[in-house]
Amino acid sequence: MITQKENKNWLVLYTRSRWEKKVDRLLKEQNIESFCPLVKTRRQWVDRAKLVDIPLFPSYLFVRIKTHEQSKIIQTSGAVNFITYCGKPAVIQDAEIERIRMITKHYPDVKTISLTGVNIGDHVTVVNGPLINKMGEIISVKGQSVVMVIKNINCALTIKTDHSRICLAE
CATH class of the missing domain: 3.30.70.940 (NusG, N-terminal domain)
Incomplete structure (x- = not known):
C-alpha cells in the first residue's frame, strides 16, 4: 500500500x-x-x-x-x-x-489598515476633515491611499485615510 x-x-x-x-x-x-x-x-x-x-x-x-x-x-x-x-x-x-x-x-514602518467594506466603485461621503460632507466615488485603493473623484468640485483626489474618515453613501 x-x-x-x-x-x-x-x-x-x-x-x-x-x-x-x-x-x-x-x-x-x-x-x-x-x-x-x-x-x-x-x-x-x-x-x-x-x-x-x-x-x-x-x-x-x-x-x-x-x-x-x-x-x-x-x-x-x-x-x-x-x-x-x-x-x-x-x-x-x-x-x-x-x-x-x-x-x-x-520596511519597519509598515502598518495594516482596515478598509473593510470600501471597494472600487463605491460612493462615499467624507465624514471629517477639510472635505467633510463631500460625496465621491472610490476609483482605487492602494494601502492607505484612496483615489476618490468628487464630482461637485470636478476633481480627483488622492488621499491617505483610514476607514473612520469615509463612509458609504446611502
Missing part, C-alpha cells in the same frame, strides 16, 4: 486579543513552526517614549503544520481557531509568508 506523504501548510491562527506574541512563543516551545510578523512602533507613556514590537496583524499569526496537528494547536493557551475559507482552514502560500517576512524586515 502506497501512502502519500502529507505536506505542511501555512495556516492562519486567530488568537485572543493581545496574545499573539505569547501564543507564538508557546507554539515554538512545542517545536511548532509559527510566524508572528512584528513591526516596531513608538509608544508614548506619561513618563517616557519607547519603541515596542507589535504584531502586524492584530490577533493573527501563522503556523506551518500538517492537517492532523490542528487540534494540538487549538489546545494551546490563547489560540482561538483557524481562519477558514469555504469551510476549510485558509492556506497561505510559502511565497506569501516570505513576502511578509521581507516587508517587515525592510
